[in-house]
Amino acid sequence: MTEAFGYRGYIGSRSYFGQNPPQHVQNLVIRDFCRRKGFDFLLSATEYAMPGCHMMLNQVLTELPVVQGIVLYSLFMLPRDTEKRRAIYRRVIDSGASLHGAVESQSIHGAADAARVEDIWLIRMALPHCPTNL
Amino acid sequence: MTGFLSPDEIALGDRFVADQWLILPVEDADALARIRDRTAALAAGHLGMPLPNDPQHFLDRIGDRVGPARLNDLRLAVIQGLNAESWFRTSYHALARRALSTVVGNELAMQRTVGLSVQLPGDDSSLLPLHCDVWDGDSPYEVVLWLPLVDCLRTKSMCILPPAANARACAGLKGFADRTVDDLFASVEQDLVWLDVPYGHFLLFSQNLLHGNRVNLEPATRWSMNCRFKSLFSPYADKRLGEFFEPITLRAATRLGLDFRFPDGFHD
Numbered sequence: 001m002t003e004a005f006g007y008r009g010y011i012g013s014r015s016y017f018g019q020n021p022p023q024h025v026q027n028l029v030i031r032d033f034c035r036r037k038g039f040d041f042l043l044s045a046t047e048y049a050m051p052g053c054h055m056m057l058n059q060v061l062t063e064l065p066v067v068q069g070i071v072l073y074s075l076f077m078l079p080r081d082t083e084k085r086r087a088i089y090r091r092v093i094d095s096g097a098s099l100h101g102a103v104e105s106q107s108i109h110g111a112a113d114a115a116r117v118e119d120i121w122l123i124r125m126a127l128p129h130c131p132t133n134l
Numbered sequence: 135m136t137g138f139l140s141p142d143e144i145a146l147g148d149r150f151v152a153d154q155w156l157i158l159p160v161e162d163a164d165a166l167a168r169i170r171d172r173t174a175a176l177a178a179g180h181l182g183m184p185l186p187n188d189p190q191h192f193l194d195r196i197g198d199r200v201g202p203a204r205l206n207d208l209r210l211a212v213i214q215g216l217n218a219e220s221w222f223r224t225s226y227h228a229l230a231r232r233a234l235s236t237v238v239g240n241e242l243a244m245q246r247t248v249g250l251s252v253q254l255p256g257d258d259s260s261l262l263p264l265h266c267d268v269w270d271g272d273s274p275y276e277v278v279l280w281l282p283l284v285d286c287l288r289t290k291s292m293c294i295l296p297p298a299a300n301a302r303a304c305a306g307l308k309g310f311a312d313r314t315v316d317d318l319f320a321s322v323e324q325d326l327v328w329l330d331v332p333y334g335h336f337l338l339f340s341q342n343l344l345h346g347n348r349v350n351l352e353p354a355t356r357w358s359m360n361c362r363f364k365s366l367f368s369p370y371a372d373k374r375l376g377e378f379f380e381p382i383t384l385r386a387a388t389r390l391g392l393d394f395r396f397p398d399g400f401h402d
Contacts, residue, residue: 013269013270013271013372014271020372022372022374022377022378023271023372023373024377043206046265046270046271047270048265048269048270049270049271049371049372050307052311053269054311055310055311055313055315055318056263056315058312058313058314059263059314059315059316061314062314062316
């Protein structure tokens with residue numbers, strides 16, 4: 001059995017919550033995160049531009065047996081569907097790997113981390129419905 | 135709109151529209167040799183070796199000297215060295231100057247840094263999954279000038295999905311929403327065409343077609359370069375002018391137009 005090695009980067013080519021930084025900037029943020037964490041960086045996969053498409057993320061998840069983790073440019077690149085996100089957390093944790101959001105500097109190693117990140121996600125989803133002036 | 139293009143331009147354009155790729159002999163053999171020789175010299179320098187007498191053989195057999203673990207460091211050293219050469223991008227453009235002018239236009243934007251792919255025999259660590267660059271943030275108005283530095287045949291080359299099969303795959307893509315790129319590959323594998331591009335030729339293709347590579351099952355290493363070109367004034371996508379592209383063949387009338395200012399100082 002191959003020993004897991006390195007952390008696969010994951011960047012986007014479309015806007016997520018209104019954010020669409022250049023791909024080389026996304027990679028810089030991921031590389032910097034990996035350097036600070038002492039991770040071996042594996043070249044990033046780039047998600048397709050079609051809204052709602054996560055085919056490349058699905059592909060990256062198939063690598064879980066052979067990588068130590070996945071470093072997303074942002075946790076907000078995960079699917080908007082809550083059940084799909086939770087399934088990804090479970091899949092990563094069950095494989096003994098970890099999931100990271102580089103720009104947020106947030107990491108998921110276990111269920112407690114996943115719950116914390118999920119809280120952030122749900123609040124982020126609710127923010128557009130909140131008053132902006134009081 | 136007839137009679138404006140020459141018969142040769144029409145023929146080449148029609149071929150590109152029909153197939154969305156062209157394989158043609160390079161237009162400047164000296165420029166190609168210079169690029170290949172500098173590539174070999176940079177690789178030898180990185181590995182602490184003397185200049186090779188036969189650069190093409192040296193590149194083909196690089197797998198005898200470096201394994202997958204050190205391959206990316208070698209690749210980066212070589213491509214950073216090449217991109218630092220003042221003549222490099224000019225030479226790269228010269229390889230297909232007429233074809234680019236015919237297929238894309240005479241006022242071009244060129245990718246600022248040329249890419250390099252090195253794929254050892256049997257190595258699965260540097261594969262490029264099936265993709266359309268247009269799905270990854272590139273403009274559908276771009277073309278890729280793909281250049282082999284060694285003979286790239288069969289799995290040592292790249293594969294591409296012909297336009298009709300590509301259209302069928304795109305129409306059915308939503309069926310892969312919860313699946314992977316490997317699943318997509320499996321569904322189109324029988325329609326993929328492996329492009330044989332010998333040294334001395336270039337491949338010009340539309341990245342609107344699905345393409346990629348698989349494990350190189352040939353006995354020698356693939357060395358290929360890639361660089362995107364587009365008409366300077368056609369729409370850009372995520373790869374923007376300035377950060378990813380830069381103008382290379384701005385023409386005189388455009389220069390005058392860009393500099394033009396109406397006389398001012400009038401008020402209603």
